[in-house]
Amino acid sequence: MGAQRVAEVDVRKQALDEPGVLQVQLPSPVSLQVSLECGQVFRWKRCDFQGCPDIGIAYKGVTGGTGLIMGQSQPLSDLVWVRYDPGAVSPQDVRDTVLRYLSAEDDIPSIESRLAASGEVMREAVTFGRGLRIIKQDPWEALASYVLSINNSITNISRIIGYLSERLGEPCGLGEKSFPGPERIAGADLTCLRECKCGFRAQNLLDAARKVSGGEIDLDAIPTMTVDEARRELMRIRGVGPKVADCVLLFGYHKLEVFPVDVWVARAVSRYFMGGRPVSPEEARAEGLKRFGQLAGYAQEYLFYYLRSQEL
DNA sequence: AAACAGGTGCTAA
DNA sequence: TTAGCACCTGTT
Numbered sequence: 001m002g003a004q005r006v007a008e009v010d011v012r013k014q015a016l017d018e019p020g021v022l023q024v025q026l027p028s029p030v031s032l033q034v035s036l037e038c039g040q041v042f043r044w045k046r047c048d049f050q051g052c053p054d055i056g057i058a059y060k061g062v063t064g065g066t067g068l069i070m071g072q073s074q075p076l077s078d079l080v081w082v083r084y085d086p087g088a089v090s091p092q093d094v095r096d097t098v099l100r101y102l103s104a105e106d107d108i109p110s111i112e113s114r115l116a117a118s119g120e121v122m123r124e125a126v127t128f129g130r131g132l133r134i135i136k137q138d139p140w141e142a143l144a145s146y147v148l149s150i151n152n153s154i155t156n157i158s159r160i161i162g163y164l165s166e167r168l169g170e171p172c173g174l175g176e177k178s179f180p181g182p183e184r185i186a187g188a189d190l191t192c193l194r195e196c197k198c199g200f201r202a203q204n205l206l207d208a209a210r211k212v213s214g215g216e217i218d219l220d221a222i223p224t225m226t227v228d229e230a231r232r233e234l235m236r237i238r239g240v241g242p243k244v245a246d247c248v249l250l251f252g253y254h255k256l257e258v259f260p261v262d263v264w265v266a267r268a269v270s271r272y273f274m275g276g277r278p279v280s281p282e283e284a285r286a287e288g289l290k291r292f293g294q295l296a297g298y299a300q301e302y303l304f305y306y307l308r309s310q311e312l
Numbered sequence: 313a314a315a316c317a318g319g320t321g322c323t324a325a
Numbered sequence: 326t327t328a329g330c331a332c333c334t335g336t337t
Contacts, residue, residue: 039318146318149318149319150318150320150332151316151317151318151319151332151333152317152319152333152334152335153316153318153334153335153336154317154318155335155336156317156334156335156336159334160334194333197333197335198334199332199333200331200333200334201332201333202333238320238321239320239321240320241319241320241321242320243318243320244318244319244320247318260318262318263318263319264318280327281319304318308318
């Protein structure tokens with residue numbers, strides 16, 4: 001019913017040479033709302049899935065180098081509707097991009113049940129965050145984003161990334177602009193980055209862009225390293241400490257065995273697993289790694305989303 | 313108005 | 326090794 005409706009709209013829009021529409025089937029349910037709003041990505045804005053009232057929730061953003069709108073008619077479903085610019089990208093590429101971005105191959109039912117079985121708190125956190133998927137971001141964009149996240153608010157991080165894309169990125173469909181590559185940012189000057197409201201992080205971002213574009217840091221080599229090596233490598237960049245490095249490994253390289261510790265996660269570990277005793281970030285990290293092993297990344301994101309929703 | 317936000321680098325013990 | 330502090334900018 002809803003599908004038919006969308007198909008009709010699709011045909012009409014195509015005839016008008018406007019963005020196309022397709023649906024992507026995932027192997028297990030996903031919640032776009034949870035996955036895109038839990039704070040792991042900064043590019044997606046709520047919007048209408050134009051002309052399709054059945055699609056209750058939709059987001060516009062950029063991934064895989066193209067502007068997309070993703071939407072769902074139900075909050076938790078294995079079906080995702082996608083609107084794209086047919087002049088910029090093929091339907092098959094859109095499908096592949098979305099499947100990859102949403103980590104279609106992660107066995108979510110298994111991850112959810114194993115974490116839920118690990119204790120009462122995790123059971124509640126998983127229930128609350130059902131449909132969460134660790135997004136596969138572009139490694140450079142993840143690095144830049146988390147360099148910008150230092151001592152910053154999520155809304156402000158999103159805004160800065162928007163400014164940088166608007167100013168230095170390239171049109172990539174649906175009126176969106178891509179996130180500028182390392183060469184582009186390395187070629188910009190400090191003034192430009194300050195004008196994009198990077199603040200004191202401008203210097204750090206520039207350092208990251210220079211090291212990456214100059215080959216001093218090889219982002220393509222990270223997957224061949226052990227997590228510890230990769231961590232040390234990333235931390236050679238100014239402004240990249242343990243937390244940022246772990247976020248880059250989790251969100252840019254899908255290293256699910258890392259456990260990034262920020263103030264919220266440290267708070268969660270203290271409250272739920274250490275009887276309320278204050279813990280250092282390093283102690284919280286050790287506890288997370290020990291407790292969750294290969295699922296640490298997912299556990300961290302459920303905990304973060306769960307605790308924040310309670311206290312925000 | 314003052315404090316805080318997905319931390320990190322620097323300095324001093 | 327670790328504690329204390331400053332830091333752009335926007336919000337409350």
